[in-house]
Amino acid sequence: MSLASELLQYLLSGLTMGGIYALVALGFVIIHNVTGIINFAQGEFVMLGAMFMVTLVKAGLPAPVALLLSILLVMIIVAVIEVGAIRSAKRASPVSLVILTIGLSTAIKGIALLVWGTHPYRLEPFTKGGPINIGGATIVPQSLWIIGTTVVVLAVTFFVFEYTYWGKALRACVVNKFAARLMGINPRKMSLIAFVFSAALSALAGIVIAPITYVTYDMGLMLGLKGFVAAVLGGLSSTPGAVFGGLALGVIESMGAGLISSGYKDGISFVLLLLVLFLKPGGIFGISGSKRV
Amino acid sequence: MKDLTKRKRLRHSLIIIFSAIILLLPFIITNNYYLSVLVIIGIHTIVVVGLCLLMGYAGQISLGHAAFYGLGAYTSGILTSTYNVSPWIAMLAGAVGTGAVAYIIGKPIFRLKEHYLALATLGLGLIVHVILMEEVELTGGPSGLTKSIPYLSIGKLVLNSDFKYYFLVWIVALLAIILANNVVHSRIGRALRSIHGSEFAAQSLGVDTGKHKLQVFALSAMYASIAGSLYAHYITFISPNPFGLMTSIQFVVMAVVGGLSSIWGPILGVSVITVLTEALKEVIPKIIPQAGGEYEIVVFGFILVMIMIFLPEGLTAGVVNLYERWRYRKERTDETSGN
Numbered sequence: 001m002s003l004a005s006e007l008l009q010y011l012l013s014g015l016t017m018g019g020i021y022a023l024v025a026l027g028f029v030i031i032h033n034v035t036g037i038i039n040f041a042q043g044e045f046v047m048l049g050a051m052f053m054v055t056l057v058k059a060g061l062p063a064p065v066a067l068l069l070s071i072l073l074v075m076i077i078v079a080v081i082e083v084g085a086i087r088s089a090k091r092a093s094p095v096s097l098v099i100l101t102i103g104l105s106t107a108i109k110g111i112a113l114l115v116w117g118t119h120p121y122r123l124e125p126f127t128k129g130g131p132i133n134i135g136g137a138t139i140v141p142q143s144l145w146i147i148g149t150t151v152v153v154l155a156v157t158f159f160v161f162e163y164t165y166w167g168k169a170l171r172a173c174v175v176n177k178f179a180a181r182l183m184g185i186n187p188r189k190m191s192l193i194a195f196v197f198s199a200a201l202s203a204l205a206g207i208v209i210a211p212i213t214y215v216t217y218d219m220g221l222m223l224g225l226k227g228f229v230a231a232v233l234g235g236l237s238s239t240p241g242a243v244f245g246g247l248a249l250g251v252i253e254s255m256g257a258g259l260i261s262s263g264y265k266d267g268i269s270f271v272l273l274l275l276v277l278f279l280k281p282g283g284i285f286g287i288s289g290s291k292r293v
Numbered sequence: 294m295k296d297l298t299k300r301k302r303l304r305h306s307l308i309i310i311f312s313a314i315i316l317l318l319p320f321i322i323t324n325n326y327y328l329s330v331l332v333i334i335g336i337h338t339i340v341v342v343g344l345c346l347l348m349g350y351a352g353q354i355s356l357g358h359a360a361f362y363g364l365g366a367y368t369s370g371i372l373t374s375t376y377n378v379s380p381w382i383a384m385l386a387g388a389v390g391t392g393a394v395a396y397i398i399g400k401p402i403f404r405l406k407e408h409y410l411a412l413a414t415l416g417l418g419l420i421v422h423v424i425l426m427e428e429v430e431l432t433g434g435p436s437g438l439t440k441s442i443p444y445l446s447i448g449k450l451v452l453n454s455d456f457k458y459y460f461l462v463w464i465v466a467l468l469a470i471i472l473a474n475n476v477v478h479s480r481i482g483r484a485l486r487s488i489h490g491s492e493f494a495a496q497s498l499g500v501d502t503g504k505h506k507l508q509v510f511a512l513s514a515m516y517a518s519i520a521g522s523l524y525a526h527y528i529t530f531i532s533p534n535p536f537g538l539m540t541s542i543q544f545v546v547m548a549v550v551g552g553l554s555s556i557w558g559p560i561l562g563v564s565v566i567t568v569l570t571e572a573l574k575e576v577i578p579k580i581i582p583q584a585g586g587e588y589e590i591v592v593f594g595f596i597l598v599m600i601m602i603f604l605p606e607g608l609t610a611g612v613v614n615l616y617e618r619w620r621y622r623k624e625r626t627d628e629t630s631g632n
Binding site for chain 2: 038085088089093095096097098099100102103104105106107108109110111113114221225228229232261263264266267270271273274277278
């Protein structure tokens with residue numbers, strides 16, 4: 001394989017993973033923007049989406065129904081968590097809230113372990129067919145599904161935020177929570193919507209990635225952390241930033257794994273995280289500054 | 294003023310009583326298994342005391358303390374087994390090196406606010422873990438150091454039993470608690486508490502908040518490193534497994550469960566969690582026969598969530614609050630019955 005086609009190969013697989021990271025990062029950013037919480041349980045929402053999908057497909061449901069049902073289930077679970085745990089601890093300090101979400105993440109992971117066990121599950125790709133050749137590089141059809149889903153979801157998210165009432169209300173909370181409240185926007189309701197919406201994004205990410213990776217109870221940890229790194233790369237409060245951060249992270253990681261060493265793949269993303277925190281704490285695409293406005 | 298000296302005296306006598314109990318314990322408990330659990334509690338206490346200083350007084354959370362713990366363990370392990378360096382010098386080298394790493398990581402981070410230290414330490418923890426796994430020539434990779442690590446010895450006395458090691462670990466742990474206590478009640482401690490109240494006000498009064506936070510962060514990393522060295526010489530074998538993200542989270546859980554506002558928090562938190570972990574290892578296989586050791590994480594998660602919701606200041610503060618409420622109620626009933 002020539003260097004050019006090799007690079008193309010890394011680029012394509014990087015964009016595939018990058019799409020997933022972008023979806024997870026978007027979830028982080030939405031919750032952080034509206035509630036100020038960094039939700040360490042985000043990765044578990046991804047895992048739950050994938051697990052439900054595998055289980056429902058196995059139970060004989062047609063894939064599209066299973067997909068919608070899985071997302072709905074995750075949304076319901078997260079709504080219960082928001083009302084039951086996050087809301088009752090709202091007065092706690094930011095440090096306590098971080099710890100609370102770590103606890104939630106551990107509990108969800110533990111329950112998944114009890115329900116599904118430790119062994120990995122497989123999900124059939126959405127469409128059958130062999131690998132596709134593009135300019136010397138090959139990708140599986142599922143990669144196209146992932147990239148396609150990311151694009152569609154981003155378009156929908158953009159539409160929701162720009163043109164719907166709820167989207168505008170969410171943005172109003174980001175700009176000025178107090179003023180939003182004066183205008184009759186209920187911050188409690190907004191927090192619930194933010195959690196549920198971001199859970200749906202993460203669950204979808206889990207479902208589309210399931211066919212190209214094994215589904216295990218602990219898959220959420222790394223995906224969650226990577227999504228988190230992507231969100232930080234993008235500045236932690238900008239939605240386009242999160243998307244670019246996700247894609248950039250996917251490509252850098254894939255290039256690094258291919259050109260340097262695959263064992264250090266995870267190391268590369270976190271070195272990147274440290275570099276960004278040191279050099280450009282506002283994110284690569286954000287405005288440099290030490291505090292979220 | 295009189296009240297202050299009284300409280301100080303109370304504090305000192307509590308520490309003395311506690312130390313006496315700790316040092317008498319191994320003469321009462323002769324079971325080796327229980328002793329080894331107590332040694333592990335001592336080692337974890339050293340880490341968590343440092344973490345509590347950071348979390349309770351600098352208001353910052355570290356999700357990478359297992360990395361500092363691991364750096365200490367591996368520095369000791371590699372220097373003593375491969376290079377035949379004296380264990381005590383290796384331990385010192387580990388602590389100084391780890392402190393330096395923390396300082397370098399912390400220096401740019403403490404200019405920032407909010408959760409950035411959590412992020413940076415999380416990243417650092419994962420990087421250290423990847424290095425431990427991948428640098429096979431130096432660390433032995435996933436299967437651990439191939440050469441065995443020597444026991445610690447003081448002069449001719451080789452600390453090769455749980456009984457002897459218990460005293461070393463707990464003396465270090467008590468020193469760590471006393472030092473932390475002094476830090477809390479020193480100028481730096483007062484400065485840190487003022488940061489907790491209002492960082493802005495503290496800064497305007499001339500407190501260099503960043504510098505003090507950084508010092509506490511480096512100190513807590515050194516605590517973790519020394520605990521790691523003690524762990525390495527106790528188990529005499531190390532692999533990357535105990536130094537991953539789960540361990541970092543476990544340390545945070547211990548700190549939070551105990552509570553951050555008191556020097557007794559760490560001991561309480563570590564004891565509760567360690568005993569609980571050991572008990573779960575016994576009990577769970579009897580209820581669910583095919584269960585693996587990982588089931589304890591469910592319980593961990595729930596404890597953390599429950600504590601954050603119902604006792605956000607931890608067990609120590611929770612117990613104190615209950616006591617105060619009880620006393621208040623008693624005083625009131627005394628008053629009404631008196632009238």
